[in-house]
Amino acid sequence: MKILKHQIFWALLGIALVPILLKLSGVVQRIFGIEIVPFAWIGLYWFVFCVVLSIQAAKDSIKKLVYAYVSVLPLCLGIGEVFLYTQSQKDVVAPDEILGFAHKPNASIHRIFRVDDEIVYDIQLNTDENGLRVTTDTNKNYQKCIHFYGGSFTAGNGLNDSQTLPSSLARVLDSRDISIMNYGISAAGVHTMLARLEFDRDSSIWNQCRENVSFYIAIPHHIYRTFGVAGGPKYKLENGKAVYKGKISLEEKRKLERQNSVLEHTPLFTITERLSNQFQKSYIYKIFFNEYARSASLLAIPQYHNGYFSNPDLLHLNATTDLDLYFTILTRSYELLAQKYNSELIVILWDNDMHAEFLDKYDEAIKTFLRDKHIRFYTLSEIIPDYPKDLERVKAGDFEHFAYRISRWDTHPNALANELIAKFLADKIDSGEITTRPTHATSAQEVRDVE
DSSP states (O other): OGGGGOHHHHHHHHHHHHHHHHHHHHHHHHHHOOOOOHHHHHHHHHHHHHHHHHHHTTTOHHHHHHHHHHHHHHHHHHHHHHHHHHHHTTSSEEEETTTEEEEOTTOEEEEEEEETTEEEEEEEEEBOTTSOBOOTTOOOSOSEEEEEEOSHHHHTTTSOGGGSHHHHHHHHHTTSSEEEEEOOOTTOOHHHHHHHHHTTTTHHHHTTOSEEEEEEEEOTHHHHHTTTTTOSEEEEEETTEEEEEEEOOHHHHHHHHHOSOTTSOOOOOOHHHHHHHHHTTOHHIIIIIHHHHHHHOGGGSGGGTTSSOOBOOOSOOOTTTSOHHHHHHHHHHHHHHHHHHOOOEEEEEOOSOTTBTTTTTTHHHHHHHHHHTTOOEEEHHHHSTTTHHHHHHHHTTOOSOOSSEEETTEEEEOHHHHHHHHHHHHHHHHHTSSOOEEOOOOOHHHHHHHO
16 A cells, blocks of 8 residues: 555654553553553654655655654663663563562662762662661571561661661570561552452461561551552442452542542643653653752752652541541451461550641541450650650751751651661560560451351
8 A cells, every 4th residue: 555655644643652552661660560661662663654765765864864864763672671671671660460569579679869069878779688778697497486467667777788677686586496577568558458458468488477466567657658649559338348449540649639538529731740650650750850860959849849758748638537548458468367377466656746738637546446346556746755846846947957857858767766666566566565476367258148
């Protein structure tokens, strides 16, 4: 057909290919967890198109030279996208079919976070063969096991392996026959813990343990994460139960980022926002443009509008009516740990939390729920008596002297905070207030009978 030989046809096909590939990228990522790097294919197509035009213009040296030079642009786009994609794969976190994202097994990465000339942190992060962040100084005989669940506070964002809470506890417990596991992942939460338990992601570890106790490190932002503001597994309330519905899509996450309440209709994206969402699928855009904007004006980022890092209050939940999903997920996690492994779940609650801009808005609601459900918990105000002073300094405008946070630029717990929490827990273990329980195998049928 003559049309197939016409340059305009192939140009229009290339234009049409752009939205198709961008849409396909999201679909494939959501369903299969595979990244097709759409802008690399777009660059390749237009490179070939320009090369063909250059060949066809053999008798016109000026056109031939122009097409040849222009072909360099899409070629650089394609090569750049592929290169930066391969570099991104060196990270310890990757898409996960069940959890949305998870740590890679046996991964290692060196991370440096700078603000102007100041190095906020310079760390090495490693994972073990199970994809868990390495817990240093832990005993590996699995006589007794301590399991830590949570997000970045548990994983130890901005800290070396030896400075995380699980590693700090292992060091304090020293020679005791206790193995400590760190299931924490940055941006994860209570919904991630439930998905791990429901899908037996860590059963091979649990089955090695003779006795167990579990801790969940809770921050108020985990309430928001159950709705999808940080991605991960998706749960919906159905007849009073938390039902797994797959992974939270990028589109769902973006909608939550821009709405005022989960109870209101989400307005459509503007054209500018839609274009920005599509450009986010480019690794060149994400790495260079996002980082440039970030370094150029860190305080202009929504997370810093209070003058220090904090997660913005995107959903404006009602503390008495909108927390059912979080509480239901937490209750089910507590039940599954007892049913499957005879493990108690103890909550460590970061009350008065400056890591989220709504601070202590949900503290009393969470404490009341835990008391009513007879779930044992400890608060940071109890563990570190002068900890609330950290918050008072911030409220007074002092963003430079955090006692228990890494920095104003990263308000995750610092090594000192983890050491003090570890000593508190070790004292409770030594006194017998916190004890491990013998593991028992519960059949799937027995779990269903309980339900």
